Amino acid sequence: MPIDLLSDEELLSQLQQGKRDAFNQIYERYYSLLYAHAYRKLQSKEEVRDILQNLFIHIWNNRENIIIHSSLSSYLYTSVRNRILNFIRDTKVREQYMASIQEFSEKGENLIESQLQEKELIRIVEQEVALLPPQMRLIFEMSRNLEMSHQEIADELNISPLTVRTQVRNALRILRVKLGTHIFTIFF
CATH class of the missing domain: 1.10.1740.10 (RNA polymerase sigma factor, region 2, helix turn helix motif)
Structure with missing residues (x-):
């Protein structure tokens, strides 16, 4: 067949x-x-x-x-x-x-770039803070880094709260001028 x-x-x-x-x-x-x-x-x-x-x-x-x-x-x-x-x-x-790789690539690049920029800004701010006069820098760092109140700083350093407030205000004014308003508003 x-x-x-x-x-x-x-x-x-x-x-x-x-x-x-x-x-x-x-x-x-x-x-x-x-x-x-x-x-x-x-x-x-x-x-x-x-x-x-x-x-x-x-x-x-x-x-x-x-x-x-x-x-x-x-x-x-x-x-x-x-x-x-x-x-x-x-x-x-x-x-x-492929979409997740593309998204990760785009976000990853932006994330890494943002992290590098942030580290650089922090380094610049720390550098400018380090250039403040010693007493002003100490008071400023106690206020911002240790989050102490003006009264606590005054008690710790045996100075008046008004002096602490003046020193913090002067430090902020100096930093605003040196860092520029944009960077200053990001950090302070």
């Missing part, structure tokens, strides 16, 4: 015996139908070709172990559907991964 007249079951049986003609007939019988089915889902000729090529390679490589509980056509359509779903899932995962 000519190979093109064999039923799917007979073709499958011959395929399992390693007969290439049976494989070729299955390919010819179903390729265009499977292609149309897959193309409706993916709308990408290259991806559909890849999926079908991988399916038929899988069928040939596993021909001896293929067990089909339904019809050959059902098996092929289900296989194509599953491969399409896997492709879509993998594509979404890949796209999400």
Whole structure:
């Protein structure tokens, strides 16, 4: 009997015996139908070709172990559907991964740049604070770094709270001039 007249079951049986003609007939019988089915889902000729090529390679490589509980056509359509779903899932995962890398890259660069700028600004502020007169610097650092009140600083240093307030105000005025208003408002 000519190979093109064999039923799917007979073709499958011959395929399992390693007969290439049976494989070729299955390919010819179903390729265009499977292609149309897959193309409706993916709308990408290259991806559909890849999926079908991988399916038929899988069928040939596993021909001896293929067990089909339904019809050959059902098996092929289900296989194509599953491969399409896997492709879509993998594509979404890949796209999400690429988007997250892009986002991390953009935010990471900005974050690193911001951290470097912040460190540089802190260094500049600390440098300017260090240039204040010693008593003024001590009072200013107690006020800002130790968060002591004017009264606590006055008690600690045995000076009047008014002197503490004047020294802090003078330190802020000097820093505002040296650092500029923008940097000054960020830190104080």
